Amino acid sequence: MQAMLMIWSEEAAWNAMPPAAQAEAMGAYRAYAEALREAGAMVGGERLLPSASAATVTLRDGAPQVLDGPYAETREQLGGYFLIEVPDMEAAIRWAARCPGAAHGRIEVRQVWQMPVAA
């Protein structure tokens, strides 16, 4: 199965970190991604630009509406994701626990929906 690990964290807390601590965190993510790759579990993963650069698009009465920023103003923002291939949900949770972001933010684990195979 595939699972998406979504990294929710406080952008303000990241921005407030001294450069050395940021470099350390980046090193931790590199090591984590490498371990995922070595385990053959990595499908993909990216860090996202800050949410201030985001645009939210909706279609209302057939007319597009474009807003600045993320849809909801929550304390934590989606900062990046890993898409992984694992045997089951438990393995996905094990990898989520190893994700450096788990220590300062939250990792949401969602199984990827599988297209039902026509009988």
Next chain:
Amino acid sequence: MNAQAAAERAARQSYGRLLAWLAARGGDLAAAEDALADAFAAALVHWPAAGVPDRPEAWLLTTARRRLLDQHRRRATARAAAPDLLHQASLPPDPPAAFPDHRLALLLACADPAVDPALRAPLMLQAVLGLDAARIGSAFLVAPAAMGQRLVRAKRRLREAGARFALPEPEHVADRLPDVLAAIYAAYAAGAADGGDAGALAEEAEWLARLLAGLAPLQPEALGLAALLLHLQARRAAGRDAAGGYVPLSAQDPRRWDGARQHEAESLLARAARLGAPGRYQWEAAIASAHAARARLGHTPWGEILLIYNALLAATGSPVVAVNRAVALAEVQGAAAGLAALRRAGRDARLAGYQPYWAALAALADRAGEAEAALQARRRAAGLATDPAVRAFLLRPDAGVSR
């Protein structure tokens, strides 16, 4: 003491004892749990108004038994099953002031062959300590809802299998004990995953092991497991510095080890030895005891530790033991010999995701002068670490230099 605190204390101290008694009488773990939960809820309603009874345990037991009887009557009426009522009617009307401790039977039943080995420890933690599925799920890295469902299914399987919650004959206790020990050890390992000792579950596992040693004082391996977990717990606080940083065993200050726990462990291990039947938990406890001897000797008796690991590896063939033995070998015969043994152990595919293996490989490769291999292994170990302190330790630029 107010009613809330009295109920909480009763829960902590007597939950397992009460549940074991109820299950032994009714033979249905889930029903006994429901009845006991009702009794605790009733206590929280009645005690604040009427005062805490003289014997809270007896009050809870009487109330829970009444609920259990009601449940049985309802079910028996629905199914018109007379045997249930007859069975219940044959029970003594009131619990004796001091009721026998059936917790050993409860632990043995949780390790019943009908229960998936991976669920035995969670089931014990719920039945004996009353932990909820969310807490157990977190420790075993399973979503709470999934863990809850599995526990419910495990209890149903136990009922269908007709599991006995009454104490079996001594020879049957010995047969089933290894599964109970393995489950408690698994609970400890889940709590202390990746060597970080972050999980409070380690404490609960230590408590269970101590309880089991008290309930089965003539079973050497039960004493051995308790000794082992006490030794490991004794070092737990010393595994962190003032800033919360990770401190490996070799760098720990022996003065920060918990002497009282170590003393208790030594006395359990000595009692086990007198029973004259060595086993893996006693050996592992003996290794932990040798590490503890550094406080006295000023150095770690690695030769002794290596000998015990040799015996343990021969007996278990465990890849994890092979990793630890290689580390001891490096101390006795040098880094190159240790590294070669570690790489042989690493052919076992089960170690690919085992963080301590990569950490050991990094340390030994570094000492053998293989800087590039050491760096790679260290990053792999860091990527597999769950504990942020361990990860930070491994990613420190000078991690290879100071061990």
